Amino acid sequence: MSNNEYINNTFPMLASIDSPADLKRLPVDSLPTLCKELRGFLIHELSTNPGHFASSMGAVEINVALHYVFNTPYDRLVWDVGHQAYVHKILTGRRDRFDTNRKMGGLSGFPNPSESEYDTFIAGHASNSISAALGMSMASELAHEHDRKVVAIIGDASISGGLAFEGLNNAAMHNNNLLIVLNDNDMSIDTPVGSLGEYMTDITTSKRYNTMRYKAYQFCRRHHIVTEHGRGLALRFNNAIKSLLTGQQNIFEGLNIRYFGPFDGHDVVKLVKIFNDLKDMTGPKIVHLRTIKGKGYGPAEKDPTTWHSPGKFNEATGERVKADTTGQPTKYQYVFGHTLVELAKQNPKIVGITAAMPTGTSMSMLQEAFPERTFDVGISEGHAVTFSGGLAKEGMHPFCAIYSSFLQRGYDEIIHDVAIQRLPVTFCIDRAGLVGEDGVTHHGNFDLAYLRCIPNMIVSAPMNEHYLRHLMYTSQLPGMGPFAIRYPRGKGALVQWQCDMQQLPVGKGRKLTQGTDVAILSIGHIGNNVARAVELLRQEGIAAAHYDMIFLKPIDQAILAEVASKFKCVVTVEDGTVVGGLGSAVAEYMACNGAAVKLLRMGIDDHFVNQGTVAQLQHLCGIDVESIVNRVENLVKGESK
Numbered sequence: 001m002s003n004n005e006y007i008n009n010t011f012p013m014l015a016s017i018d019s020p021a022d023l024k025r026l027p028v029d030s031l032p033t034l035c036k037e038l039r040g041f042l043i044h045e046l047s048t049n050p051g052h053f054a055s056s057m058g059a060v061e062i063n064v065a066l067h068y069v070f071n072t073p074y075d076r077l078v079w080d081v082g083h084q085a086y087v088h089k090i091l092t093g094r095r096d097r098f099d100t101n102r103k104m105g106g107l108s109g110f111p112n113p114s115e116s117e118y119d120t121f122i123a124g125h126a127s128n129s130i131s132a133a134l135g136m137s138m139a140s141e142l143a144h145e146h147d148r149k150v151v152a153i154i155g156d157a158s159i160s161g162g163l164a165f166e167g168l169n170n171a172a173m174h175n176n177n178l179l180i181v182l183n184d185n186d187m188s189i190d191t192p193v194g195s196l197g198e199y200m201t202d203i204t205t206s207k208r209y210n211t212m213r214y215k216a217y218q219f220c221r222r223h224h225i226v227t228e229h230g231r232g233l234a235l236r237f238n239n240a241i242k243s244l245l246t247g248q249q250n251i252f253e254g255l256n257i258r259y260f261g262p263f264d265g266h267d268v269v270k271l272v273k274i275f276n277d278l279k280d281m282t283g284p285k286i287v288h289l290r291t292i293k294g295k296g297y298g299p300a301e302k303d304p305t306t307w308h309s310p311g312k313f314n315e316a317t318g319e320r321v322k323a324d325t326t327g328q329p330t331k332y333q334y335v336f337g338h339t340l341v342e343l344a345k346q347n348p349k350i351v352g353i354t355a356a357m358p359t360g361t362s363m364s365m366l367q368e369a370f371p372e373r374t375f376d377v378g379i380s381e382g383h384a385v386t387f388s389g390g391l392a393k394e395g396m397h398p399f400c401a402i403y404s405s406f407l408q409r410g411y412d413e414i415i416h417d418v419a420i421q422r423l424p425v426t427f428c429i430d431r432a433g434l435v436g437e438d439g440v441t442h443h444g445n446f447d448l449a450y451l452r453c454i455p456n457m458i459v460s461a462p463m464n465e466h467y468l469r470h471l472m473y474t475s476q477l478p479g480m481g482p483f484a485i486r487y488p489r490g491k492g493a494l495v496q497w498q499c500d501m502q503q504l505p506v507g508k509g510r511k512l513t514q515g516t517d518v519a520i521l522s523i524g525h526i527g528n529n530v531a532r533a534v535e536l537l538r539q540e541g542i543a544a545a546h547y548d549m550i551f552l553k554p555i556d557q558a559i560l561a562e563v564a565s566k567f568k569c570v571v572t573v574e575d576g577t578v579v580g581g582l583g584s585a586v587a588e589y590m591a592c593n594g595a596a597v598k599l600l601r602m603g604i605d606d607h608f609v610n611q612g613t614v615a616q617l618q619h620l621c622g623i624d625v626e627s628i629v630n631r632v633e634n635l636v637k638g639e640s641k
């Protein structure tokens with residue numbers, strides 16, 4: 001039986017749905033069966049084509065009820081992060097292509113308007129949905145499309161991000177039809193942190209008031225009592241009753257956003273009723289749904305952190321398929337984690353900061369060894385950077401570990417709150433370069449460029465685990481200032497990552513191979529591709545000199561002077577954008593110093609890169625071993641003609 005036949009036989013109701021119009025034809029009481037089939041489909045598909053599992057499983061009913069009630073794509077669904085929107089994709093004509101999810105040329109793992117008209121806004125980075133939905137709602141108002149509904153669907157961790165707060169603060173400023181669906185599963189990837197989560201648990205305790213309020217709204221709606229004019233007054237009245245009943249102000253109502261809930265987010269029939277009740281209500285409103293991350297699959301419900309993105313698994317037993325890694329290098333993130341604990345034992349000033357990614361960055365290792373010196377600040381990269389600045393100002397040495405693409409959220413904070421004061425913060429920038437299947441929103445290819453232009457910054461990248469350790473050690477020595485170390489997702493280059501840590505001279509690179517025909521300058525882990533290419537080039541009769549720059553800033557002027565004076569052909573290789581990165585730095589030096597060299601800059605050109613395996617993407621960008629060999633060969637042969 002083909003996979004398609006299996007799916008049609010096993011999930012007959014789902015097989016009949018090719019669009020939301022098909023979904024709407026189903027009687028409402030059949031929706032629980034559909035949800036069951038959707039969960040079966042997700043389990044079946046994701047067991048062999050891995051992706052974001054637990055979030056999608058927990059939001060099945062929300063996805064179904066929204067498409068059942070709202071007139072998509074005319075009405076806009078704006079997903080936050082988007083990792084919970086797999087069912088949305090499946091219901092909007094992409095079921096048969098779902099086995100291409102996260103693969104090269106296939107469906108993106110996140111909503112993306114270039115993929116479907118049902119994907120209304122880019123998603124991948126948390127906390128943008130309220131602002132985007134508010135903007136879309138205002139655009140509808142301005143276009144006199146007053147009947148269009150706009151819905152932002154956001155998780156309990158993502159709503160704690162600063163950007164979400166900015167959207168909430170602005171939501172009631174203008175007339176709009178915004179509905180915010182708060183999908184509260186009391187989980188981030190790891191355990192959620194912060195007072196907002198605790199507050200949301202407290203809201204549950206005031207259920208009596210909330211039920212009363214929802215019933216009152218239903219009554220008013222039935223009897224056409226709620227008018228736009230009376231909204232402000234009614235809100236204040238409701239707030240007053242609530243304060244009396246609970247002794248507590250509702251944070252959302254305090255922001256003039258009508259609050260409904262909490263409701264059971266797995267009762268799909270009830271959700272349909274709630275959305276139907278609320279959809280014509282004008283003005284911003286929030287409906288709070290309680291859900292279970294991983295709902296419907298025992299192992300995921302028990303351990304949602306592991307099952308956030310579990311990789312392949314046996315669908316019958318829940319056993320995860322683990323690749324045999326014997327004799328292979330470990331992941332950079334583990335070397336970072338172990339090394340940080342080692343350094344923290346020696347230097348009591350060291351503290352660790354993560355923005356909601358303790359497991360992903362391995363900051364969890366420091367958390368275990370020194371809980372009082374480790375801070376998970378939640379999805380708040382900007383705050384993480386400024387908080388680190390504050391710690392550093394008072395004499396601590398923060399190691400602030402953030403994924404490269406998420407650090408984009410903290411850019412001004414790096415400049416304003418750290419670099420100007422030259423504060424000693426080590427930025428450990430994980431997932432730098434091409435990350436693979438997460439795709440365009442998650443590649444860490446801008447960091448070299450966006451950090452190089454900041455005065456006072458030291459910007460570095462290790463070629464292997466030993467250099468990661470040396471750089472981490474060096475960064476916490478007195479007098480260093482802001483120090484960025486970027487390293488990629490996944491495996492390192494060495495099997496034996498342990499070594500004595502050494503102080504590195506800041507701004508000094510190293511020459512790995514002698515050569516006369518061409519000089520290749522690389523930075524970071526991609527230098528391992530260059531090292532292999534250099535070997536192959538040698539077999540082709542081309543003697544390439546290879547320099548591992550280690551530091552992009554300050555850049556090694558002695559190496560650049562040597563290269564400018566000795567070589568006609570110069571090549572730069574980086575796994576970041578060449579616009580502003582190493583390629584630009586070398587081009588600037590050569591131009592400013594009148595060097596007569598032919599410069600070939602290899603890296604990510606001026607375009608966005610979608611998803612695929614890292615190997616596929618390196619090939620696409622021309623920085624895999626084979627491409628480096630071919631491109632260098634062409635350069636050298638072209639020059640010698």
Ligand SMILES: Cc1ncc(C[n+]2csc(CCOP(=O)(O)OP(=O)(O)O)c2C)c(N)n1
Pocket residue numbers: 055058081083084124125126127154155156157158159183185187188189293355356357379380381406409
């Ligand atoms: C700006 C940013 N920081 C960090 C992440 C990594 N991240 C992806 S999902 C997630 C947790 C989201 O939790 P929540 O919003 O509650 O959704 P759930 O998975 O629980 O449904 C995090 C931290 C991200 N995508 N964007």
Ligand SMILES: CC(=O)[C@@H](O)[C@H](O)COP(=O)(O)O
Pocket residue numbers: 052081083124189308309360431435438489
């Ligand atoms: C949705 C999201 O942003 C994260 O779940 C991300 O996909 C994690 O990626 P890693 O697997 O690299 O930790």
Ligand SMILES: [Mg+2]
Pocket residue numbers: 155156157183184185186187188
């Ligand atoms: Mg959550």
